[in-house]
Amino acid sequence: MRKSAVSILILCMVLNLTGCWSNREVNDIAIVTATGLDLTKEGKFRLSLLIAVPLLIGTATSQGTGTTELAASAGWLVAEDGDTVMDAYRNLQQKLPRKIFFSHNRVIIIGKQLAAQGTVQVLDFFQRYRQSQMKNFLAVSETTAFELMQFQPKFEKLASEVLVNEFNQQVLPSIRLVDFLNILQSQGVEPVVPMLEIAPSGRGEPKKKGTSLAVSGTAVFKNDRMIGKLNSRLSRNLLWVLDSMNEGVITVNVEQAQRKGKISAELEKADVKRKIEVNGERVKVKLKVKVTANIYENTSSMDLADAKNTQLTIQDLKQDIRMRIERTIKYVQSNFNSDIFGFGQTMYRTRPSVWKSQFRERWETVFPEIEPVVEVEVRVLRNGLTNKSIKLSEVNP
Numbered sequence: 001m002r003k004s005a006v007s008i009l010i011l012c013m014v015l016n017l018t019g020c021w022s023n024r025e026v027n028d029i030a031i032v033t034a035t036g037l038d039l040t041k042e043g044k045f046r047l048s049l050l051i052a053v054p055l056l057i058g059t060a061t062s063q064g065t066g067t068t069e070l071a072a073s074a075g076w077l078v079a080e081d082g083d084t085v086m087d088a089y090r091n092l093q094q095k096l097p098r099k100i101f102f103s104h105n106r107v108i109i110i111g112k113q114l115a116a117q118g119t120v121q122v123l124d125f126f127q128r129y130r131q132s133q134m135k136n137f138l139a140v141s142e143t144t145a146f147e148l149m150q151f152q153p154k155f156e157k158l159a160s161e162v163l164v165n166e167f168n169q170q171v172l173p174s175i176r177l178v179d180f181l182n183i184l185q186s187q188g189v190e191p192v193v194p195m196l197e198i199a200p201s202g203r204g205e206p207k208k209k210g211t212s213l214a215v216s217g218t219a220v221f222k223n224d225r226m227i228g229k230l231n232s233r234l235s236r237n238l239l240w241v242l243d244s245m246n247e248g249v250i251t252v253n254v255e256q257a258q259r260k261g262k263i264s265a266e267l268e269k270a271d272v273k274r275k276i277e278v279n280g281e282r283v284k285v286k287l288k289v290k291v292t293a294n295i296y297e298n299t300s301s302m303d304l305a306d307a308k309n310t311q312l313t314i315q316d317l318k319q320d321i322r323m324r325i326e327r328t329i330k331y332v333q334s335n336f337n338s339d340i341f342g343f344g345q346t347m348y349r350t351r352p353s354v355w356k357s358q359f360r361e362r363w364e365t366v367f368p369e370i371e372p373v374v375e376v377e378v379r380v381l382r383n384g385l386t387n388k389s390i391k392l393s394e395v396n397p
Contacts, residue, residue, distance in 0.1 A: 033075065034106060047085055048079040049079070053076055080092035085125035109141050135176050139163065141195070148196055218230040227336055228336050234327075252265075269292045273288045274343075276350060294382040313380070337368050343367065
């Protein structure tokens with residue numbers, strides 16, 4: 001009796017050791033690291049996939065022929081057209097010896113022309129398909145996604161890794177697929193998506209020979225369609241309004257000193273609070289900005305050991321930050337009339353009855369007339385290792 005019980009127990013343990021039915025071996029799948037979507041001249045959708053070649057990841061570039069290009073990138077770019085994304089996917093799958101595997105995809109790139117036509121028609125596939133990761137980064141290409149994905153990176157083996165590293169630095173606004181879709185279904189806010197281009201890595205490099213894959217600005221959307229672009233400077237300023245400014249450098253001109261120059265301060269912390277005020281038909285948005293910074297460069301003759309000079313510098317920093325924010329808000333209001341700042345959503349959350357009864361149906365006409373009121377508070381923690389700027393007499397006796 002005891003032997004029978006032991007045998008049953010062993011049999012149950014063996015059965016529990018069996019693998020999951022849906023598991024796939026690495027040798028049987030084509031691992032997608034980046035996905036591109038374009039609109040062709042014929043009105044079809046082009047699906048481009050950057051597939052990792054595990055054998056070549058970490059492999060030095062070959063000096064011979066045959067595998068040189070693959071070894072340099074460790075990626076294989078394939079593409080196919082279809083009436084829908086799923087149709088293009090099936091057409092592509094028929095030509096590949098391995099099963100396409102989306103679970104490790106890192107970024108979805110949409111061509112500029114397709115973004116202007118509307119993104120919901122292609123993103124629906126990624127929302128429904130079981131292998132899709134909603135945390136994928138979303139981006140728009142200045143050209144076509146297929147052209148951009150041909151880029152051969154210098155530091156990484158895969159272009160997808162270059163993009164993920166750039167997005168994680170948050171130098172300019174970035175967005176994930178789940179957040180983009182949530183914004184489309186929210187009231188009083190429109191999405192923004194980073195724009196990508198292949199650009200020269202330095203000013204001395206010819207523009208036609210771009211060697212850097214970089215974020216060039218921000219695509220402005222209205223509903224699911226791209227309607228314009230913010231350049232890199234305005235995109236950077238947008239982070240202030242969205243309370244997403246984590247780090248950066250502000251440089252101001254010094255006019256009060258005997259030797260005019262510039263002072264650069266590095267941001268240590270930035271916090272932005274917003275408040276909506278309604279007076280009849282007029283709407284004000286008050287932004288209260290609190291900044292702590294460290295001064296690391298002073299090319300003027302101003303002595304920052306003097307508290308009066310430090311206060312003058314703080315006033316210059318305040319004015320610069322205020323102008324950055326106001327300029328960006330007014331530019332978007334006058335050129336796009338798209339509430340990418342989420343002012344309407346702030347009203348919806350803080351004053352839902354007012355939003356529903358007065359502004360929800362006509363926010364498009366109210367948003368351009370909103371008056372921004374920006375208050376900035378700056379605290380300088382450190383002036384660097386020395387308060388005085390370098391004098392020529394001290395280095396050239």
